[in-house]
């Protein structure tokens with residue numbers, strides 16, 4: 001198993017590595033982490049020389065699809081035909097299996113990878129045909145897309161949150177799937193429209209493992225931090241406290257616990273005095289990332305965000321009162337946005353910044369698999385760009401919004 005390894009999305013490879021490590025059929029299969037074309041080619045040649053069947057796993061987000069397709073072509077040009085099977089997985093490949101296969105990948109892994117990668121590797125290791133594996137899509141001899149359903153969804157407790165035997169770590173995923181259905185977001189369409197949580201006992205077991213290895217910073221991965229333990233939109237603060245108090249007990253007072261900040265955020269309507277008191281008591285961060293997205297109620301409603309602009313402002317004010325610096329995510333150029341909506345967003349950002357908040361700016365991208373996939377790319381007019389640059393140079397705005405505007409245009413062009 002060779003992972004075409006890259007910084008973006010590397011934690012997905014670590015999770016899949018953990019899945020292979022913990023199945024008796026695949027635990028001894030050699031795994032390589034090969035970053036870049038040269039390393040992948042080298043790993044394929046070494047595995048071939050050892051007489052092994054070779055599977056190369058690729059995973060990428062939509063903006064990187066064209067780049068990775070070029071890398072695949074470069075690998076193929078330097079290896080013998082049939083030297084390796086190339087499988088692509090992740091949100092983009094799942095949403096666009098046919099385009100992914102036509103770009104040159106042999107197989108697409110639809111949906112979540114834990115069960116699928118175990119089956120695929122075990123099948124190849126036995127010398128059997130991989131096309132029968134549940135969740136594997138391919139092009140048949142006539143160039144037609146053939147799907148084979150979706151693999152079973154993973155119970156988080158049944159898998160390690162990373163690849164411990166290979167010393168490949170990452171944040172502990174505490175929740176997968178999302179009950180919200182924000183129309184720009186791939187998460188609910190990829191991982192399901194309900195929450196699946198890792199149990200407190202299981203999280204604590206892995207936290208103690210990391211502490212034993214000397215880790216001093218503990219981070220979680222979740223689509224919405226304060227939804228831990230909840231089954232619907234209403235937070236379950238008892239469950240959040242059981243998680244945070246338990247982990248704090250395991251890590252002691254000096255190690256750092258990050259909650260509601262990178263790489264996971266908090267929905268604004270979940271911010272209450274009670275929730276903030278819990279975070280302040282057990283977590284180490286004094287900044288919180290809030291999902292805001294727009295200052296226009298009309299655009300928020302059209303995006304099915306499930307909250308209005310006043311809720312964002314109230315959440316940010318509560319954060320400041322409780323000693324947290326709010327970092328508010330905004331998505332510029334959302335579908336249906338008109339000049340009055342843009343003004344409302346700038347007005348909200350100005351009020352937030354005046355009260356000490358930071359703005360984390362993104363540009364809307366029409367992502368495959370989402371209801372907004374056919375929407376026009378987020379476009380920032382010259383005046384909007386000028387105002388954003390002014391916010392940026394004052395230090396109030398940060399983020400990848402400029403690069404994303406370019407990527408959004410590319411995605412939009414390819415989607416038509």
Ligand code: SF4
Nearest residue numbers: 178180182185187223
């Ligand atoms: S943006 Fe966040 S809350 Fe909305 S669907 Fe995606 S993960 Fe869920």
